[in-house]
Structures are given as structure tokens and as C-alpha cells.
Amino acid sequence: MMEIKVFKTHEVSRELWAQIVEGFNICFPEHQRSVKQLVERYTAYPLGYSYHALYYEDGKFAGFNSIIPTQYIVDGKDVLMGQSVDTYVLPEFRKDIFIFMELYNKLKKVCFEDGFIAFLGVPNQNSYQYSVKLLKCIEIFQLDYWILPVKIGNILGKMKSLNLLTQIYSWMSISFNILLSSLLNFQEDERRIHLKEDDAFMSERLGADKYINVADNKCRFSYTITEDEGIRCAYIMYAGDGKKRTYQALVKCASHILHHEDVDMMMFNGTMNMKQALLTRVPIKFQPRKLPFTVNFLKKEYKKEFSLLLDPSAWDFTLINLDVR
Helix, strand or coil: CCEEEEEEECCCCCHHHHCCCCCCHCCHHHHCCHHHHHHHHHHCCCCCCCCCEEEECCEEEEEEEEEEEEEEECCCCCEEEEEEEEEEEEEECCHHHHHHHHHHHHHHHHHHHHCEEEEEEECCCCCHHHHHHHHCCEEEEEEEEEEEECHHHHCCCCCCCCCHHHHHHHHHHHHHHHHHHCCCCECCCCCCCCCCCCCCHHHCCCCCCCEEEEEEECCCEEEEEEECCCCCEEEEEECCCCCCCEEHHHHHHHHHHHHHCCEEEEEEEEEECCCCCCEEECCHHHCCCCCCEEEEEEECCCCCHHHHHCCHHHHHCCCCCCCCC
């Protein structure tokens, strides 16, 4: 017998969190999490909680899906959208391919009643076809990769002698960009769809221990360091003046990382929406994995009312919106 229970973050008991995290770590062994880390992820957004659907089969916990509520500005209007994350079905229950759909649809019903207009997602390679064909998510665009290589030999896994060349290149590039940004401090172009950001939002969103936050005069920037398959990468989360992302803050962030962190590369994921000469966009065929950005309207009529969501050029979407790493 199937049963789905939906909770808000603060309604989940300590014992149930332990069960959820255990299942997460079984299904995502490369991304081990603690209860503290998951709860931080679910509470670091404006509402202070997320929605969680748990699937039970004959009383046994079988699957999990979360929706993080996020406030957006769409053509000057406040709207509420949910971001689907951390979906998993335990291995012994995966013969039933409809568990994820049942979880997702239950969350759609609950969130629609609470005023959401759409769910956003960045499905991985394993769940992409399921999301598009069964859940009827609509792909809008692929999130871009923007990089500054520091030790290219470590990234390629061979020819470590190339590291010195790219280290010299990264220092020269940052020096040049410091000069250029002092003359031409470009700012991001505001898109018609963007997060509703303020100081409180940014403080909560980037408040977890894994983020390094630095304030330098009028510039503020944030990044996080990860190590995946032996590659140490600094992900740039935000670089701006507190109101807009700026070229000068981006350069200061990269310079700070180069001076203070031992990394193989720096990366920014998402829509750049700003002129800059520091980071290079990675061609699609060389991207390590595709990051398809999708939308799923919670009501059929919303597709017409909010058709702007289907326009790739209207979006500002980065790791601040949803950390997909």
C-alpha cells in the first residue's frame, strides 16, 4: 500500500531527518550530507522552510523529494516558484518508475494551494528524460560554464608540466583585468526574471559554513571550494556591490581566490548577463555535464499568463538561485 506524507522543514522530527539523510547518502554516495547540511539548504531561502514529500510502500520509507520556495520578480511582479531538489528512490524500490512522479505531483498540489506558479529544476543526466517526458517539464536553456583555469594539468589529469603555464596565465589575466575593470566597471544587465534579493536574503543564502564571504570596500563576493575527482574548484557564487553583480567585484573575487586558495580552477555557472574579460565560456561539447534548466507550470493557464518564463533571454539564473553542484 502506497502513502505520501508532506512536511515543511520545521515539521520533520529528528528521527525522520536521520532516516532522510541516510537515504540521501545511500543514493548520492559522492555527495555525502549531514542533517545540519541538508536543513541549512532547506531553510536558507526567504520563507525559512521548504516542502518535503516522503513516499512509503507498505509502511517502509521508499523515496523523497523536496521543493525549495523562492521568491522571484517577473516583469516587476512578485511571484513564488519552487525549486525541485534532492530527489531519490531507494534502490530496492526502483522497479516502480512512478514513485518520483507521485512525489512530484503531490508537491505540485500542495504548493499550488500555497500560491506557487511553477516548479524550476536542473535535472541530472539520469533524471532528464524522466523530467521531460513523464513530469512534462519544459527545458528553457542549458546553464553555461565560465572558467579560469589555474592548473590545467590537474584538470586534464595528465601533462602536469602545463600547470606552470596556466598559473602564469591566470596571474597575468587577473592583473590585466584589474587594470581594465578600474577603467570599465561593467555591471550586469537586469533581466525580466530574477530573484527577489536583499541583504537579508543574501545573508541567509550564503550563511552556511561552506561559503567564504568577503567584503572589500564597496565590493562583496562569495565562493565555495569543492574537490571532485581530484579537481579542486572554486565556485564563484556572487560578486557585486550588494545591488548588482559587477566586473570589478568579479575580478577582486578571482584575485582573492588566487592569493588565498590552492585551486585548480575557478568557475561560475549560469547566466553571465555582464560584459567581462576574465572568465571563458566553455563550449557545450566540452562541458563536464549538461545543466538543463526546466520549468513546470502548476496550472495549465499559467503557461499563457506567465509565458515569459519560456524565454531564455529573460532569465537571470545562477548558483545563487539553486546550487546544483
